[in-house]
Amino acid sequence: MTQTRNLIDANGKRTDGRGIDELREVKITVGSVKNADGSAFIEFGKNKILAAVYGPREVHPKHMAQSDRCVLRCRYHMSPFSTDTRKNPAPSRREVEISKVMRESLEPALMLEDYPRAAIDVFVEVLQSDGGSRCAGITAAAVALADAGINMRDLVAACAAGKVDEKIVLDINDTEDKEGGADMPVAYMPRLEQVTLLQLDGRLSPDQFNECIDKAIRGCKMVYEIQKQALMQKYFGNETELKEEV
């Protein structure tokens, strides 16, 4: 990726006015799809993503069922109107890969052994895309799974960090993803302190690698607080403020 212009100005502000350690505005609404067993709508910067969970329910086709655990199925899909140029609605190879890594990032948090012979379906639909849609999708899907009442060990919070103008910055946006130097999406279970998704596109020195992963995890922890707040809002009402854990 060759860089054509400065993405961080003299005052340390990025193209969208953020500082290097600042998250885009994140808003999560829990339970926005009435028919689903659990759902969440996330606005992560300009991303608008819907996640809906159905299950545990019967598995079709039946031969997919596992006798000792639940089958988790995941679909990440972008609407044709979600991008600058129309996206063909058929699943692309990129979407196949993201569906896979998304499922693998959620699975460690779920107690699938509690639902043998059943299936849980997670549908993530990107209605409007900005940079970091897989992270926002995972974040929304984890909330939707909690909303569906699935037994979980932890939530999964996701956030990317990356390299822009040789600086490590939090939460890469669309422009920075396309024109910047590196993008590292991370999903993390903050209570268990485990990384469930790690990808990297772009070049980082060993020091930058360590800084980048640490920064992404700090971002995941910020996202985690927003996820908990959103769930508290749905189940305990608007006035509930999340109390700091001691």
Added chain:
Amino acid sequence: MSSSRRSTIIVEHLRRQQMWDSLAQGKRLDGRDFSEQRPLEIEIDVIKKANGSARVKLGDSEVIAGIKVATGEPFEGLENKGALIVTAEVLPTASPHAEPGPPDEEVVELARVVDRGVRESEMIDLDQLALVPGKIVYTIFVDCSVLNADGNLFDATSYAVVASLLTAKLPILEMKDDKVVDTGQTRPMPVTTVPVSITAARIGDHVLIDPTAEEEGCMDARITITTADDGFCAIQKGYTGAFTVDQLKKAAETARTKGEEVRARLKELAAKNG
């Protein structure tokens, strides 16, 4: 839709216990250390009809990569760059579980992760591969076929792609009267760096590089880290488990040291050929 079907081989219960016991002693079932690769054999120019090719054996995993050079329109947004396309296929010959037909999600991931390593390292200087900027560019296809699968297809395929690119003979094409003409001469690919991927599997608390199919059948999680001459360029965590940050940082360090060894071998291969 992506589902959690296990397509790795099923490892028999007693064998699995045997593996865990062995790992607890610091040894793998085939006698290797945790940070030891299986023997790596690279043979180049195995397909004369291709512009470059390589056959890689990593233990019993065997992959062949062939390069075909064509011309075409540039990608949108990359009008002045040549196009480099890496694909991968697991042939039905590769294992009793491999079936013909459209690629499943694991094969799509394999192709995309290998492609990402080559692309993000900027191994090939694509700026040098435009014929008529904005209109006609070189299109380099690197197609890989897995002939036999015994684990760690990511690294085996990646080495085959890099070895074939390093030793390929790029036909020199010219424009005459708005037509592409092959001059009959060739030159080496415009190579800037040598990306090397190192894949590790976590089984319990142990992280071991270059897993066999049997070890993959017992693994909890997988990580593929690609380094270029000057640092990291691509990473993909795979499979259903998680890693601690500490495990990841150690794996990154191993990917650098082990990657250097493989890189030296690949560079030697290129030097011998050039």
